[in-house]
Amino acid sequence: MSQLFHGGDLHAASNIFGRPADDWLDLSTGINQHSYPAPVVAAEVWQRLPYLQPALMDAAAGYYGQHACLASSGSQPIIELLPRVLRALGSTKTAWLADVGYQEHRHGWHQCGPIKTYNGLCVQQATLQIDNAMANDEVGHLVIINPNNPTGTLFSVAQLLLWAQQLNNGFLVVDEAFIDTQPSASLLCQTLPDNVVILRSVGKFFGLAGIRLGFTFASPRVLAALQQYIGPWSVNGPAQSIAIAALNDQVWQQHMRQQLILQAPTQLHLWQQPLLQLGASLAAQHELFRSFAMTPNLAHQLHQSAAEQGILLRPVDINSSKSLLRFGNIDLSQTKAIQRCQNWLQSLHTRR
Numbered sequence: 001m002s003q004l005f006h007g008g009d010l011h012a013a014s015n016i017f018g019r020p021a022d023d024w025l026d027l028s029t030g031i032n033q034h035s036y037p038a039p040v041v042a043a044e045v046w047q048r049l050p051y052l053q054p055a056l057m058d059a060a061a062g063y064y065g066q067h068a069c070l071a072s073s074g075s076q077p078i079i080e081l082l083p084r085v086l087r088a089l090g091s092t093k094t095a096w097l098a099d100v101g102y103q104e105h106r107h108g109w110h111q112c113g114p115i116k117t118y119n120g121l122c123v124q125q126a127t128l129q130i131d132n133a134m135a136n137d138e139v140g141h142l143v144i145i146n147p148n149n150p151t152g153t154l155f156s157v158a159q160l161l162l163w164a165q166q167l168n169n170g171f172l173v174v175d176e177a178f179i180d181t182q183p184s185a186s187l188l189c190q191t192l193p194d195n196v197v198i199l200r201s202v203g204k205f206f207g208l209a210g211i212r213l214g215f216t217f218a219s220p221r222v223l224a225a226l227q228q229y230i231g232p233w234s235v236n237g238p239a240q241s242i243a244i245a246a247l248n249d250q251v252w253q254q255h256m257r258q259q260l261i262l263q264a265p266t267q268l269h270l271w272q273q274p275l276l277q278l279g280a281s282l283a284a285q286h287e288l289f290r291s292f293a294m295t296p297n298l299a300h301q302l303h304q305s306a307a308e309q310g311i312l313l314r315p316v317d318i319n320s321s322k323s324l325l326r327f328g329n330i331d332l333s334q335t336k337a338i339q340r341c342q343n344w345l346q347s348l349h350t351r352r
Ligand SMILES: Cc1ncc(COP(=O)(O)O)c(C=O)c1O
Pocket: 073, 074, 075, 076, 077, 102, 145, 149, 175, 177, 178, 200, 201, 202, 203, 209, 212, 213, 214
């Protein structure tokens, strides 16, 4: 199965499948298709060094709440830095991560110390495993993707705070890249304990992955250590200008949240029946993506045959008997795109 690239890598997909990069229907990411309409960037913004604008931090405080925070060029660079920073500031014992989830966390922690995994598909199983490990003082740091991409699992704020309390000289990292459609589930609704680190991405809900902007919320000690690594000018000026508008625009945010919630059943409906008939089952439902569980063989076949029709999906291998196939949102106003998907689904059933 081709998992050499992250979702959305159309050039890599073009090389593999021989289709021009501009002829794909890209459903391989969870990035909102309806991006925030970026305002025109003032001429001087292109020219000046991008010192952090106070207006950006004010906009972030308005959107995320009043917490100490650090802006960075996406949450990705912080995901890469956190393992070594948190191990230097806290426990050097085992980091616990979901076995299925955004793999960059695992990659980073694996490079600098022991890791163990909990079940990324089932909240109840994961809770049992983490509770057990906590009781045996086996958890150095705990990393939770909330909600998980691609499995959709979501832990309650109360559960997360309890684990943060139980950690012994360790940190709880919560990656909330996909939480913007359900803001009341965010830990940012609370006062943050000193050993909690929250990651937020401007890329997903705002559909602005290209500007590379993310925020980290943590104690001043953790933020200062991260800041040393990322240096000055880590967020470019145009990104700052666009994000100030997006984070301040409550009307757009509310409208978009409602629209995504309202459209979620239609987005699911498009795939659900045909995939269930092929033996898949629904494994995750989020307003920006849905994942179906199936055999690796079926996931591979579907990924391949969709790509042959110019539809890029995201397969995720779990083990030798199970894979997920994740479907991002379609722009429902694009009838040609919907038709392309329906033609593909029909071809699967006529081929059987
Ligand atoms: C769960 C999760 N966290 C973080 C990221 C990185 O996001 P960014 O660097 O664009 O903020 C991704 C990207 O796909 C993701 O899926």
